[in-house]
Structure formats: structure tokens, C-alpha cells
Amino acid sequence: MKNKTILLVEDNADDVKLTLHAFQKCNIRNKVVVIGDGAAAIDFLFGTGPYVDRDLSDQPAVVLLDLKLPKVDGLEVLRRIRSDPRTKHQPVVVLTSSKEEHDIIASYNLAANSYIRKPVDFEQFGEAVRQLGMYWLLLNEQPPGATDLS
Amino acid sequence: MTAPMTEISIHPNPHPVEVVSEPVVLGDENSFRLLVESVKDFAIIMLDPSGNIVSWNVGAERIMGYRAEEVLGEHVSLFYPTEAIERGLAGDLLIAAARDGRSEYEGWRVRKNGSRFWANVVITVLRDENGAVRGFSKVTRDLSERKQMENALKHVGAYNRSLIEASLDPLVTINLDGRISDANTAAEQATGWPRADLVNTDFSDYFVDPEAARAGYRKAFRDGLVRDYPLELRHRDGHLISVVYNAAVYRDDSGSVIGVFAAARDVTERKLAEEALGDSERSFRILADTVPQIVWATRADGWNIFFNQRWVEYTGMTLDASRGHGWNAPFHPDDLKATWDAWRSAVLNGSTYTAEARLRRADGVYRWWLVRSAPLFDAKGKVIKWFGTCTDIHDMKLAEVEIQRLNSGLEQRVRERTVELEAANKELEAFAYSVSHDLRTPLRSIDGFSKILLDDYDGKLDDEGRDFLARVRKATQRMGHLIDDLLRLSRSTRTEMKRVAVDLTALAGEIAAELHTSEPARSVQWTIAPGLVAFGDPHLLRVALENLLGNAWKFTGPQKDARIELGREETVDGASFFVRDNGVGFDMAYVGKLFGVFQRLHAASEFPGSGVGLANVQRIVTRHGGRVWAEGGPNHGATFHFTLPEAFQQP
Numbered sequence: 001m002k003n004k005t006i007l008l009v010e011d012n013a014d015d016v017k018l019t020l021h022a023f024q025k026c027n028i029r030n031k032v033v034v035i036g037d038g039a040a041a042i043d044f045l046f047g048t049g050p051y052v053d054r055d056l057s058d059q060p061a062v063v064l065l066d067l068k069l070p071k072v073d074g075l076e077v078l079r080r081i082r083s084d085p086r087t088k089h090q091p092v093v094v095l096t097s098s099k100e101e102h103d104i105i106a107s108y109n110l111a112a113n114s115y116i117r118k119p120v121d122f123e124q125f126g127e128a129v130r131q132l133g134m135y136w137l138l139l140n141e142q143p144p145g146a147t148d149l150s
Numbered sequence: 151m152t153a154p155m156t157e158i159s160i161h162p163n164p165h166p167v168e169v170v171s172e173p174v175v176l177g178d179e180n181s182f183r184l185l186v187e188s189v190k191d192f193a194i195i196m197l198d199p200s201g202n203i204v205s206w207n208v209g210a211e212r213i214m215g216y217r218a219e220e221v222l223g224e225h226v227s228l229f230y231p232t233e234a235i236e237r238g239l240a241g242d243l244l245i246a247a248a249r250d251g252r253s254e255y256e257g258w259r260v261r262k263n264g265s266r267f268w269a270n271v272v273i274t275v276l277r278d279e280n281g282a283v284r285g286f287s288k289v290t291r292d293l294s295e296r297k298q299m300e301n302a303l304k305h306v307g308a309y310n311r312s313l314i315e316a317s318l319d320p321l322v323t324i325n326l327d328g329r330i331s332d333a334n335t336a337a338e339q340a341t342g343w344p345r346a347d348l349v350n351t352d353f354s355d356y357f358v359d360p361e362a363a364r365a366g367y368r369k370a371f372r373d374g375l376v377r378d379y380p381l382e383l384r385h386r387d388g389h390l391i392s393v394v395y396n397a398a399v400y401r402d403d404s405g406s407v408i409g410v411f412a413a414a415r416d417v418t419e420r421k422l423a424e425e426a427l428g429d430s431e432r433s434f435r436i437l438a439d440t441v442p443q444i445v446w447a448t449r450a451d452g453w454n455i456f457f458n459q460r461w462v463e464y465t466g467m468t469l470d471a472s473r474g475h476g477w478n479a480p481f482h483p484d485d486l487k488a489t490w491d492a493w494r495s496a497v498l499n500g501s502t503y504t505a506e507a508r509l510r511r512a513d514g515v516y517r518w519w520l521v522r523s524a525p526l527f528d529a530k531g532k533v534i535k536w537f538g539t540c541t542d543i544h545d546m547k548l549a550e551v552e553i554q555r556l557n558s559g560l561e562q563r564v565r566e567r568t569v570e571l572e573a574a575n576k577e578l579e580a581f582a583y584s585v586s587h588d589l590r591t592p593l594r595s596i597d598g599f600s601k602i603l604l605d606d607y608d609g610k611l612d613d614e615g616r617d618f619l620a621r622v623r624k625a626t627q628r629m630g631h632l633i634d635d636l637l638r639l640s641r642s643t644r645t646e647m648k649r650v651a652v653d654l655t656a657l658a659g660e661i662a663a664e665l666h667t668s669e670p671a672r673s674v675q676w677t678i679a680p681g682l683v684a685f686g687d688p689h690l691l692r693v694a695l696e697n698l699l700g701n702a703w704k705f706t707g708p709q710k711d712a713r714i715e716l717g718r719e720e721t722v723d724g725a726s727f728f729v730r731d732n733g734v735g736f737d738m739a740y741v742g743k744l745f746g747v748f749q750r751l752h753a754a755s756e757f758p759g760s761g762v763g764l765a766n767v768q769r770i771v772t773r774h775g776g777r778v779w780a781e782g783g784p785n786h787g788a789t790f791h792f793t794l795p796e797a798f799q800q801p
Contacts, residue, residue, distance in 0.1 A: 014595035021602060068587055097587045097594070099637070120593045120630030122601035122623075 004061035004137060005031045009041040009077065010095075011069055018122065019064070022129035030137060033060065038072030041065075042080050045087055059090060062136035065112075067096040067103055075103075078110045089143035091136055193290040196276075199283045201226045201244050213292045215262030226288065229259045231266065247273040248283055259290065265405060268294040294405060317413065320383075320393075323400070324353045324367050324410040331409060340393075340414065342386025353412070358382040358390060370397040370410040383414065392421040444519070444540035446477070450533040452497045461540075466512025482508035482516050489521065500525050500533045506547070509540065517544040575644065582640045589633055597626040632748075635762035638693070639747065642769045647687040649795075654682035654695065654727065658716045661696055665703045674706060677715040682727065684794035686774045691794070694770040697763040698729040698790050704757055705733035705788065725796065726777075730789040735782040744780055767792070 006023075010016050016034050023032060035041045043049035045063075047056045063081070067074035074094065081087045093114040094107045107115050116132065119125050193210035195203055202225050206218035214221075214229060221228065227240035234240070234257065246253035252274045259269040270291040276284045314321050320337035322330050333341075333348040341348065341356050353367060354360035363381055370376040375398040383391040397412040438445040438458035447456035457472050465472070465480045472479075481489060485507035496503030502524045508516040523538030600623045604616060611619070658678045666672070684691065699714065706712035715730045736744070736751045743749040745768040750761040771778040771792045782788035 012591055012595075014598070015591065018594065018598040018602075021598075097590045098583065099586055099634075100583055118590075118594055120590055120597055121627050122594070122598040125594065125598060126601075 003031070004142075005033050005058070006133070006137070007041070007044065007060035007063045008032055008034045009036075009038070009063060009069065009074065010034065010066045011036045012066075015066075015118070018125065019129055022126040023133060025126060026130035026133060028130075028133040028137065030061070030133075037070040038074060038077045040071075041069075041077050042072060045081060045090070046084065056086065059087065061091065061140075061142065062113075062132070063090060063092045064095045064132070065092055067094060067098055067107070075106050075110060078107065078112060082111050091140065091143075093132060093136065095132075191291070193288075195226075195288050195290075197226050197244070197286040197288060199285055201240060201286070203228075204285065210290070213261075213267070213290060214259075220262075229290075231258050231260050234258070243271070243273050244286060247275045247286055251275055256293070267292050267405060319416075320414040322348070322353065322412050324397075324412055326371070326408065328353050328364060328367060337414075340383055340385065340391060340416070356383060358384055366395055367397060367410045367412065370399055370412070371407060374399050380417075381414075391416055392418045441539075442542070446523075446538045446540070448523075448536045448538070450497075450525075450535065452493065452536065455535075464511055465509065480510040482510065484508075493523075496523065496525075497533075497536070500527075503538075506543065517542060518547040519543060578640065579644060582637055582644075585633055586637050590630060593626050593630050593633075597623050597630075600626070632760050632762075635760040635766075636747075639762050639766045639769065642690055642693060642766050643773065645687075645690070647690065647773060649685055650688065652684050652686055652688050652691045654684055654691070654716070655680055657688075657692055657695055658682075658699060661692075661699045662714075665700065669703075672703075672707070672712070674703065674712040674714055677713065677717070679717040682716070682718055684727070684774075684796055686794055690770045690773070694767045694792075695729075697767045698792075701763060701790075702729055702731035702733060702788075704759070705735075705752075706731050707733070707757070709733055724793065726791045726793045728789050728791045730787065732787040735784050735786045735788045736780075737784050738782065741780055741782075745778070 006028075008016065008019060010019065020032060020034075023030075033044065035044055040050070041063075044051045044054065045059070047054045065074045065077060069077070074096070078092055078094070081090050081092060091113045093116060094103075094112045095116050095118060096103065097118050099117050104115050114132075116128055119128065189207055190209045190212060192207075193213045194205075194207045195210050196205035198204050202223055203221050204223075206216070206221055210221075211217055225240070226244075227235050230240055239257075243253045243255055252272060255271045255273075257269065257271075258266045259271075260266055270293050272289045274287045274289075276286060278284050314332065314334045317334060318336055320340040321334045322337050323332040325331050329350050330348050330353050331350075333345050335345075337348065338345055352360075354363035357363040359382065366376055366379045366381065369379070375396075377396055379395040379397070381393055381395055383393050385391060393414040394417050395412055395414050397410045399407045400409055400411050402408045435458075438456075439460070441458075442460065444461045444464060445456075445458040446454060446461065448454045453474050454472060454477050457469055457477070461467070461472065461477075462469060467476070467479065470476075478486065485505075489505045489507045492503055492505045495501075503522065505521045507519060507521055509519050510516050519540040520543045521538065521540050523536050525533040526535045526537060528534050600619045603611070604619050604623075608616075655678055662674075662676050662678070666674070695716075699716070702714045706714065709732060711732075713730075713732045716727070717730070718725060718727050734752070734757075740751050743751065745764045746761075747765040748761040749765070750759065752759075767790075768778050771794065774794050776793040776795070778790065778792040780788060780790045
């Protein structure tokens with residue numbers, strides 16, 4: 001489980017840095033793959049484009065997905081994940097600045113596993129990231145498909 | 151009477167009936183003359199060949215009324231009515247007699263006094279031994295006399311009486327001298343006098359105006375009859391009865407008028423009705439000529455019979471020209487068909503009728519009129535007449551058109567404005583979205599890296615540096631809150647509203663409990679009125695109450711015996727809810743700032759807050775169609791009043 005990766009789909013460099021910092025602070029040493037736009041995230045998850053040689057049996061333990069992304073937005077990425085049998089059980093946590101009701105509803109409609117709004121207060125943000133990591137990497141049982149292939 | 155239809159009937163082969171007048175043998179001429187002269191029942195006269203009278207008997211005198219000396223030498227046509235003379239009847243009869251030996255004839259003859267009688271005449275030619283016409287004999291019988299006699303005999307007695315009595319109208323017979331000779335039971339009742347008392351009294355005595363009564367029967371005597379002659383009968387007890395008389399003369403055997411047969415009809419009721427009708431007719435006309443409307447009436451079939459003066463003034467048409475269908479003329483050609491269709495259908499169905507039409511004024515200007523009419527029914531429900539009015543609605547109509555124009559313009563503007571508003575709303579939503587997303591993101595960076603600096607570079611910072619970074623972080627977080635509040639405010643205006651019954655009492659209880667959970671140490675006395683219900687959006691009303699009760703909670707913080715009350719009160723201005731506290735209150739001088747966005751009356755250090763809460767309350771209350779206002783004083787607490795729909799209302 002420790003070698004499980006985390007996929008962070010986030011275009012804001014500051015947020016990436018702060019997220020990584022928060023992981024580091026709470027001793028989460030898992031590999032974090034950072035991808036800055038929705039299209040690249042889809043390529044990564046389905047082994048297309050630049051990721052054509054990627055081992056698809058090694059899917060991330062959790063995808064931390066921002067909604068506002070260049071090229072393909074977060075909700076579209078989520079829809080693609082859920083509509084493909086290979087990834088439909090992939091744990092996805094929406095991690096975004098938006099607290100708009102329609103974003104929350106749309107995310108749950110697409111079967112997001114969780115929806116977390118990034119707090120401005122870094123202490124709260126750090127706490128949120130810590131709990132996320134603890135939960136998805138340690139407590140949560142991975143979907144069987146992913147485990148079998150690992 | 152079985153009189154021949156034609157006045158003249160000449161019989162070429164006569165069969166003499168009453169008298170034998172064959173050419174006589176003049177053996178005993180003298181005794182023959184004596185015989186002839188003594189005959190009373192026939193007028194037997196001799197004529198010379200030209201038709202002049204040469205002898206005259208007693209019968210002739212009796213029937214014709216002339217004495218012998220008055221007529222001897224006169225032509226026989228003296229006894230013929232004018233029209234017979236004009237036709238040359240006398241000559242024709244003589245010629246026929248000369249040709250055929252005799253001629254017979256039935257027809258009118260005229261007496262000396264001018265009266266006529268129906269006569270049978272036989273004329274026989276008299277010739278001398280050489281066959282030359284010596285003259286004619288003419289035998290005349292008065293048939294009407296005999297007929298009348300027969301009739302008189304036939305009808306005399308009970309039959310006549312029963313005929314008189316059969317009438318429900320008062321009947322009397324009046325003698326030539328004006329006295330009553332007979333009266334029926336109805337007459338007894340009408341006058342109040344028994345028949346015996348009526349008979350032989352003066353007819354005119356029973357009337358209010360005896361002279362008029364006399365004039366009436368005299369007219370009957372003179373003209374033979376009187377019709378619908380109005381009189382006022384006085385009953386024995388003094389009450390008056392309006393009657394109309396119909397009277398006709400009756401004659402004796404000889405055809406002489408001997409009395410008047412007079413029948414009265416009680417028309418009191420009819421007269422009263424007529425008077426009333428006359429009154430109402432006059433009232434109607436006065437009314438019709440006083441009102442500013444055109445008033446009209448038509449027959450059942452729609453043929454106009456009345457227009458008031460207003461019509462004449464307005465149209466400039468004469469009443470005569472407007473009668474019948476003349477009223478069509480002033481109607482605008484474009485309105486005439488519709489008006490006629492409506493009118494025709496109303497006349498067919500007997501229903502009321504309304505139309506709007508333009509009528510041409512005398513000066514040629516058209517104005518709009520409202521035409522209405524209703525049928526007048528008789529007792530059987532048949533239309534007798536139509537009454538109608540035309541009301542000048544021109545100014546109203548123009549105003550209506552103007553209003554319609556304005557309305558359609560307004561609708562157009564509303565549509566345009568709605569489109570604009572929808573666009574603005576979309577923009578606002580997009581803006582709110584980007585605020586929530588994009589403005590918060592840099593804040594997170596500022597706060598995040600400040601925190602990392604504080605944590606990871608602690609050794610390189612002195613106390614002042616740490617204080618600065620703490621301030622940076624505090625300001626950042628505050629801005630985060632401002633953005634959140636602003637978003638909440640925009641959401642209060644943007645989100646779609648539900649309208650359901652919201653239990654404010656229960657809601658306030660929940661909020662009070664939450665507030666206590668947030669600060670368990672505080673002791674606040676709550677007074678929440680039971681049964682407070684408003685119609686509105688549950689979420690928005692919760693936000694409003696949270697703000698009001700939260701404010702009360704916050705500003706009673708320093709108070710030892712803090713009290714917060716939610717209630718409802720009725721004032722002359724209507725019912726309103728209120729939230730009252732005994733907290734620090736505010737200076738009424740700044741009441742205008744209370745509901746402004748980011749307006750605060752207290753230092754943030756004293757009472758935290760973004761200054762958005764009350765602005766939000768105001769928006770929510772306003773969106774519900776209510777009003778919010780506040781009163782208070784420094785250290786005297788604050789009361790926030792607000793109104794909300796309390797019963798379901800269509801938005």
C-alpha cells in the first residue's frame with residue numbers, strides 16, 4: 001500500500017506546493033503524481049498520449065481532482081473516469097476552491113467519493129490534506145481490480 | 151232584408167203581385183178615380199207621357215209626404231235619389247214600360263222630408279184606342295215599412311229585454327226629449343238607482359257635465375250614432391265613473407227616429423292606466439331629453455320609433471329622417487356591419503345588445519359610442535319594444551387605446567429588461583463563481599506560505615517578523631470570510647425561492663440551541679413566542695433568523711442578564727415580527743448604515759463580523775415582499791422589526 005501513488009490534478013503551482021508541503025508535514029511519503037490539466041490527467045489514467053507506456057495496473061490510491069482546470073475541466077475528467085469500466089471504481093476526491101452548490105451536486109452525481117473545499121486557512125488546509133491521506137491511503141480498502149493488478 | 155243587390159231590376163215579363171193595372175176600360179172613369187184615390191197602402195199616381203205627375207192619391211201622400219198640390223205637374227224623378235236621377239233611371243223605367251207594357255223595380259225612393267225608403271214600383275203604360283201612349287200609372291209600395299213592422303213585431307218583448315240585460319255594460323234608451331225610457335241592470339248598478347227611478351228621468355242628470363251628456367245624445371240623434379263619447383257618470387253615492395258611450399238611434403215603424411240606444415263602458419281603470427302611462431311617458435321623455443346619452447326606442451322588429459333630443463343635436467338629423475332605419479346614416483361604414491349583425495341577432499333572440507361604434511357628429515367628426523339596448527316584454531314574454539342608449543365613450547376609448555399602446559410598449563420593455571436582467575444575472579453568477587474560486591486561491595497561497603514561513607523558518611525570524619506574518623495571515627483569513635459572506639449574500643438574491651409555511655418558532659429554537667452550543671458558557675434568557683409562522687423559503691428565512699438572532703447573541707455578549715426575544719406584534723401599520731435584545735444597542739443616528747453591505751457600527755475588535763449579515767437579512771426580507779427596520783439606543787438594546795407573508799400568496 002505504501003508504494004501506492006496519489007494523483008494530484010491541479011493547475012495552480014502554489015496549491016501544488018502547499019499540498020505537497022502538507023503531505024510532507026504529516027509524513028505521507030507516497031509518490032504524488034502532479035498533472036496540471038484535465039486532458040493530461042485522462043491520458044495518464046488511460047495510458048494514452050505521453051503516458052502510452054504507463055502500467056495501467058498501477059492506478060493511484062486516490063485522485064485529488066480540482067474542478068477548474070485548463071483544457072478539460074474536472075467534472076469532465078470525473079465523467080470519463082466513471083464511464084470507463086477500467087476506472088469506474090477509482091477513488092476520486094474533488095478538492096476545489098468552489099463551494100457552489102451546483103458544483104457539489106454535479107460532482108456527487110458523477111459519483112465523486114468525496115468533496116472537499118480547500119480552506120483559506122493553511123492550518124485547516126493542512127489538516128484536511130492530512131486526513132485525506134490517512135483515510136485514502138491507510139483506512140480505505142482499494143477496489144479489488146486495482147489490488148489484483150498491483 | 152232580401153232586397154236585390156242592384157238597385158234596378160226591370161222585369162220584361164212581369165207578374166204583378168198586389169195590384170192589377172192592366173189597361174183599363176174607361177167606362178166608369180170617375181168611380182175608378184175615386185177607388186184609386188182612396189187607396190191608402192199604395193201610392194198610385196198617373197203620369198203623362200213625359201213622366202209628369204197628373205194624379206196623386208192618399209197613399210201617395212202618406213208614403214211620399216207630399217200633398218197633391220205640391221207635386222201635380224212635377225216630374226216623377228222628384229222621388230228618385232240623386233244618383234238614380236243621374237243615371238237616368240226614371241226615363242229608363244218609362245221607356246221600358248212603353249216598350250214592354252210595364253216595368254217593375256225595387257230600390258230607394260226619397261220622401262219629402264229627405265228620408266229614404268225601400269220601394270217596389272210597378273209602372274204600366276196607358277194607351278188610347280189608337281195605341282198612342284196616353285200616360286203611365288205608377289204603383290209604389292213602401293217595403294221597408296212592412297219589413298220594419300215585421301221586425302218590430304218579431305223582436306218586441308222579452309227578446310229585446312234579454313238582449314239588453316245580457317250586456318254587462320250599462321245600457322239605456324233615451325227618448326227624443328232626453329228622458330230615459332229603459333235601463334238594464336248594469337245601468338242600475340252603475341248609477342245606484344233602480345230601473346223604475348231611472349225611467350222617465352233626464353239622462354243628462356246622471357253626469358258630472360250634463361251639457362256634455364246632452365250634446366252626446368243630440369249628436370246621436372243628428373248623426374245616427376256616436377262612438378267612444380267620453381263622459382263621467384255620477385253614482386248615487388257620489389263616486390264618479392269614467393265611461394265612454396256608444397249610442398245609435400232607433401226608429402219606429404215608419405222609420406222615424408224615436409230614441410237613442412246608449413251603451414256605456416266603464417273605463418275608469420283604463421283611464422287611470424292611461425293617465426299613469428301618460429305620466430310615465432312624460433317622465434320618460436323628460437328623462438330621455440335630460441340625460442347626456444342618446445336614448446332611442448324601436449318596435450319589436452327593430453324599426454325605430456323614438457330618439458331623444460340628444461340624437462338630433464349630435465347627428466344633426468331630423469327625427470323624421472332618423473325613423474325606421476334612418477338611424478344607419480351616422481354610423482361609421484366600418485362599424486355598420488358589426489353593429490347590424492349584433493342588432494339583428496339581438497332582435498331575433500330577444501336578448502340584450504351591446505356594441506361599440508363610431509357615430510358621425512353633425513360637423514362630420516366621428517366619435518366612439520357604446521350602444522346598448524334591452525327588450526321590453528309583454529306578459530307573454532313577447533318583445534313589444536326595444537329601448538336603447540348610446541353613451542359617448544370616445545375619450546375612454548382613446549384612453550384605452552393609449553393604455554393598450556403603453557401596455558404593449560411596457561410589455562416590450564419588460565421583455566427586453568428581463569432579457570437584460572437574465573444576462574446580468576448570468577454574469578453575476580459567473581462573477582460569483584470566479585470570486586469563490588479565483589479570489590480565494592491567492593489568499594490560500596498567501597496564508598499557506600506565511601504559515602510555512604512561520605513554521606519552517608522560525609529561527610530566522612524575530613518577534614516582530616513573526617507578528618507581521620501573523621497579521622498577514624489574519625488579514626488573509628478575514629478576506630476569505632468576506633468573500634464567503636459576499637457569496638452568501640449574492641446567493642440570497644439569486645437562488646430560486648420556495649414558498650411554504652415556515653415555523654419560525656421552531657426555527658428560532660434550533661438557532662438558539664446552536665448558539666448555546668457554540669458558547670456553552672454564556673447564559674441568555676430566550677423568549678420565543680409560540681406559533682409564529684411565515685410563508686417563504688425555509689433556507690433563506692433560516693439565514694435571516696440566524697443573522698438576527700446571531701447579532702442579538704453577539705451584542706448581548708457583555709450583558710450579565712442577556713435577554714433575547716422573538717415575537718410578533720400588531721400595530722396600526724399591520725403585523726410584524728421582531729427580534730429584541732438588551733445588548734449594546736446602537737445610535738439611531740447611524741440607523742441608515744445598519745443594512746448597508748460591509749457597514750459596521752462597532753469595531754471588529756469589539757464585535758467580530760463582516761458587516762454583511764444585516765444586508766443579507768434585508769435582501770431576504772425584501773425578496774419575500776416584506777420590510778425590515780430597526781430601533782435602538784446605545785446600551786439600550788436593539789429591536790429589529792420585519793414583515794413577512796403570513797398566509798400563502800401567489801408570487
